[in-house]
Amino acid sequence: MVARPTTDYAFLADAVAARGAAGFVHVGDRADADLRYLTRFDGPDRGYAFVFAADTAVLCAPALFTAQAEREFPGDVVYGPTDLDATTPGQQAAEVLAALSAFGTVLAPSHLPHDAARYLERAGYDLASTTAVVDARARKTDAELDCLRAVQRAAEDGMARAETVLASAEVVGDELYWRDDPLTTGRLRRAVDATLTAAGVEAAGNSVVAAGPACADLHFRGDVPARPGETVLLDLSPRGPHGYHADLTRTFVVESEGGWERRASVAVEHAQDAAFETIEVDVAARSVHEETAAEIAAFGFQTGYDAETGFYHGTGHGVGLSLHEPPGLTAATDLEAGHVVTVEPGVYDPDVGGVRLEDLVVVTEDGFENLTEYPRSIVPREREQVGELDW
Amino acid sequence: MVARPTTDYAFLADAVAARGAAGFVHVGDRADADLRYLTRFDGPDRGYAFVFAADTAVLCAPALFTAQAEREFPGDVVYGPTDLDATTPGQQAAEVLAALSAFGTVLAPSHLPHDAARYLERAGYDLASTTAVVDARARKTDAELDCLRAVQRAAEDGMARAETVLASAEVVGDELYWRDDPLTTGRLRRAVDATLTAAGVEAAGNSVVAAGPACADLHFRGDVPARPGETVLLDLSPRGPHGYHADLTRTFVVESEGGWERRASVAVEHAQDAAFETIEVDVAARSVHEETAAEIAAFGFQTGYDAETGFYHGTGHGVGLSLHEPPGLTAATDLEAGHVVTVEPGVYDPDVGGVRLEDLVVVTEDGFENLTEYPRSIVPREREQVGELDW
Numbered sequence: 189m190v191a192r193p194t195t196d197y198a199f200l201a202d203a204v205a206a207r208g209a210a211g212f213v214h215v216g217d218r219a220d221a222d223l224r225y226l227t228r229f230d231g232p233d234r235g236y237a238f239v240f241a242a243d244t245a246v247l248c249a250p251a252l253f254t255a256q257a258e259r260e261f262p263g264d265v266v267y268g269p270t271d272l273d274a275t276t277p278g279q280q281a282a283e284v285l286a287a288l289s290a291f292g293t294v295l296a297p298s299h300l301p302h303d304a305a306r307y308l309e310r311a312g313y314d315l316a317s318t319t320a321v322v323d324a325r326a327r328k329t330d331a332e333l334d335c336l337r338a339v340q341r342a343a344e345d346g347m348a349r350a351e352t353v354l355a356s357a358e359v360v361g362d363e364l365y366w367r368d369d370p371l372t373t374g375r376l377r378r379a380v381d382a383t384l385t386a387a388g389v390e391a392a393g394n395s396v397v398a399a400g401p402a403c404a405d406l407h408f409r410g411d412v413p414a415r416p417g418e419t420v421l422l423d424l425s426p427r428g429p430h431g432y433h434a435d436l437t438r439t440f441v442v443e444s445e446g447g448w449e450r451r452a453s454v455a456v457e458h459a460q461d462a463a464f465e466t467i468e469v470d471v472a473a474r475s476v477h478e479e480t481a482a483e484i485a486a487f488g489f490q491t492g493y494d495a496e497t498g499f500y501h502g503t504g505h506g507v508g509l510s511l512h513e514p515p516g517l518t519a520a521t522d523l524e525a526g527h528v529v530t531v532e533p534g535v536y537d538p539d540v541g542g543v544r545l546e547d548l549v550v551v552t553e554d555g556f557e558n559l560t561e562y563p564r565s566i567v568p569r570e571r572e573q574v575g576e577l578d579w
Numbered sequence: 580m581v582a583r584p585t586t587d588y589a590f591l592a593d594a595v596a597a598r599g600a601a602g603f604v605h606v607g608d609r610a611d612a613d614l615r616y617l618t619r620f621d622g623p624d625r626g627y628a629f630v631f632a633a634d635t636a637v638l639c640a641p642a643l644f645t646a647q648a649e650r651e652f653p654g655d656v657v658y659g660p661t662d663l664d665a666t667t668p669g670q671q672a673a674e675v676l677a678a679l680s681a682f683g684t685v686l687a688p689s690h691l692p693h694d695a696a697r698y699l700e701r702a703g704y705d706l707a708s709t710t711a712v713v714d715a716r717a718r719k720t721d722a723e724l725d726c727l728r729a730v731q732r733a734a735e736d737g738m739a740r741a742e743t744v745l746a747s748a749e750v751v752g753d754e755l756y757w758r759d760d761p762l763t764t765g766r767l768r769r770a771v772d773a774t775l776t777a778a779g780v781e782a783a784g785n786s787v788v789a790a791g792p793a794c795a796d797l798h799f800r801g802d803v804p805a806r807p808g809e810t811v812l813l814d815l816s817p818r819g820p821h822g823y824h825a826d827l828t829r830t831f832v833v834e835s836e837g838g839w840e841r842r843a844s845v846a847v848e849h850a851q852d853a854a855f856e857t858i859e860v861d862v863a864a865r866s867v868h869e870e871t872a873a874e875i876a877a878f879g880f881q882t883g884y885d886a887e888t889g890f891y892h893g894t895g896h897g898v899g900l901s902l903h904e905p906p907g908l909t910a911a912t913d914l915e916a917g918h919v920v921t922v923e924p925g926v927y928d929p930d931v932g933g934v935r936l937e938d939l940v941v942v943t944e945d946g947f948e949n950l951t952e953y954p955r956s957i958v959p960r961e962r963e964q965v966g967e968l969d970w
Contacts, residue, residue, distance in 0.1 A: 384776070
């Protein structure tokens with residue numbers, strides 16, 4: 189059983205004190221990762237408000253959701269719709285601030301909805317933007333790491349399904365057949381997504397399954413044939429029940445004859461190892477990308493965002509309640525213990541294919557821990573699946 | 580093959596002209612349904628901007644997504660990151676407005692992120708909020724209806740899977756067994772979600788599967804045993820590849836002995852029929868709820884948001900790119916052709932269980948069309964699944 193993580197609001201008290209502010213406010217819906225972190229409440233697709241002031245964390249629950257909010261919110265007070273005079277989240281936030289005797293400046297994330305900002309300003313508050321929430325989110329707690337590990341296990345189950353399908357596919361001319369029909373990226377994606385779902389996680393519309401030249405398209409979602417001798421790239425980023433994402437990429441070739449994909453694969457493995465050797469506390473995040481890119485360049489591939497072949501994206505990004513969050517591995521900031529990042533070098537040629545390897549790692553006091561256990565072979569083998577997780 | 584719907588920007592030209600504004604702006608990420616409607620672009624989880632001015636629809640594509648944006652955006656111009664001087668979406672919106680010689684007032688949805696609003700105001704623009712996008716979204720085009728029909732078919736496949744599991748479950752004392760283990764709501768949800776996924780849609784974290792007293796919890800996501808003689812309620816709201824949601828609820832009882840769930844079931848069927856008889860163009864949306872509630876009250880159940888048993892929620896809501904969008908069936912607005920709404924009466928008793936039936940219908944010029952084909956029987960039977968859809 190993977191416990192629902194809680195949130196310690198000390199970082200908000202610190203941020204409010206450091207800015208001489210009276211409190212903190214956020215408004216959003218279930219898709220807002222900052223709000224999910226602040227409330228741990230998996231709410232509806234309409235807006236609701238969170239307020240922190242006078243050392244009190246308050247959630248204004250949307251109609252019909254009060255009981256669920258009370259079960260899930262780790263803060264101090266849940267107000268239901270009938271507990272407040274105000275009806276919109278922005279007005280409710282102002283009402284709660286006043287009830288907590290908080291007046292003056294309030295902090296909020298910069299993407300606070302404009303109507304909520306206007307209500308607060310009309311109620312006499314000065315708004316100041318803060319990155320405190322996204323900063324706090326970047327350093328994962330043990331409970332959050334347990335979530336990330338469990339979702340990464342589920343992603344590995346999806347990958348095992350894909351690899352097994354590829355290993356059992358039949359070569360017929362320049363086509364692959366699976367269960368009597370040509371194997372396409374669409375069919376492979378549906379098989380993988382069904383496995384992810386059975387493991388208790390959401391594919392979340394994130395499963396990239398590409399084959400051949402389409403592997404050079406970093407976010408490919410189309411349906412093309414998977415062919416022998418061509419790369420098949422799977423980038424799986426499902427989301428677990430507590431909102432945390434996995435991120436795992438592997439590339440396979442059925443009946444590889446060596447050549448381009450073999451060179452690319454060796455370069456990418458060495459590049460990932462170069463990244464692993466660089467990751468540690470207090471290292472500049474972007475040095476990880478620089479070392480990775482240098483290794484790929486050493487194998488004779490181009491690098492840089494303007495390159496038309498080779499390695500033309502960043503080496504990695506933070507992962508948590510958002511699939512992409514700080515720290516990015518091209519950022520100037522230093523790595524800290526608790527940072528969870530992808531390490532995902534790739535080499536592409538839009539005329540041929542693409543090879544990418546991606547693991548998810550957590551920076552620790554004495555280096556890093558790889559949250560990924562999946563092997564890195566380009567030759568597909570039949571793999572066992574763990575199946576249903578106890579969420 | 581279900582075609583990707585397009586967007587006709589005439590409604591924006593009208594809104595801009597009616598308000599004497601210079602243009603329209605929105606900023607958001609992939610979770611923003613207004614932005615999805617405006618761009619048809621299934622972008623990343625970071626912000627990007629849409630601008631409409633001088634009869635020109637512009638998408639500022641986020642880094643690494645220019646090619647995808649060009650494939651998906653039905654508007655006039657896609658700017659990649661290197662085409663613009665500005666780097667944040669709010670600044671890019673201001674730069675594009677100026678390039679289109681649009682100065683003065685610009686319209687925006689009220690939930691525009693506050694930082695984007697500030698950038699625009701600093702660049703000299705007056706912001707005025709508009710509901711034009713959510714209003715336009717409420718009237719579905721034929722292409723959007725095709726998406727909704729297809730997703731509803733997939734939801735029906737998920738329901739068929741659940742009903743088949745229940746019909747094949749074995750009664751052992753006061754427990755149900757399926758595949759040698761006790762059947763729980765968690766196991767049933769995973770089986771349903773895997774079926775939805777195989778049909779090419781996302782369960783989207785929306786599948787409510789409840790049993791017994793938990794059926795009275797409208798958004799139950801827990802894991803409890805499914806028992807003979809008790810209600811098992813499934814509310815499935817998957818999302819299709821083009822972003823549109825289904826919404827389908829059925830309630831089953833294995834080995835019903837009549838009693839409460841039989842009375843509740845008859846009341847709910849009659850209430851849904853009463854709603855169907857009320858739905859037509861130019862009828863006040865809330866009259867649908869009033870007729871539905873009156874029918875449930877006629878069967879001796881309580882109604883009203885404060886009721887602790889009986890029918891304590893609204894009869895329905897609009898469905899589209901958001902699972903919940905206008906028109907709600909308790910709203911004062913009139914129904915229009917093209918409105919797609921759920922019709923979902925329910926009767927609950929937190930000590931016993933709950934029965935809800937939910938269909939998805941579209942208001943037409945001569946009444947309504949039910950987008951739902953699933954039967955309404957409380958006794959589970961084995962049902963065939965259609966399987967993989969051609970998305």
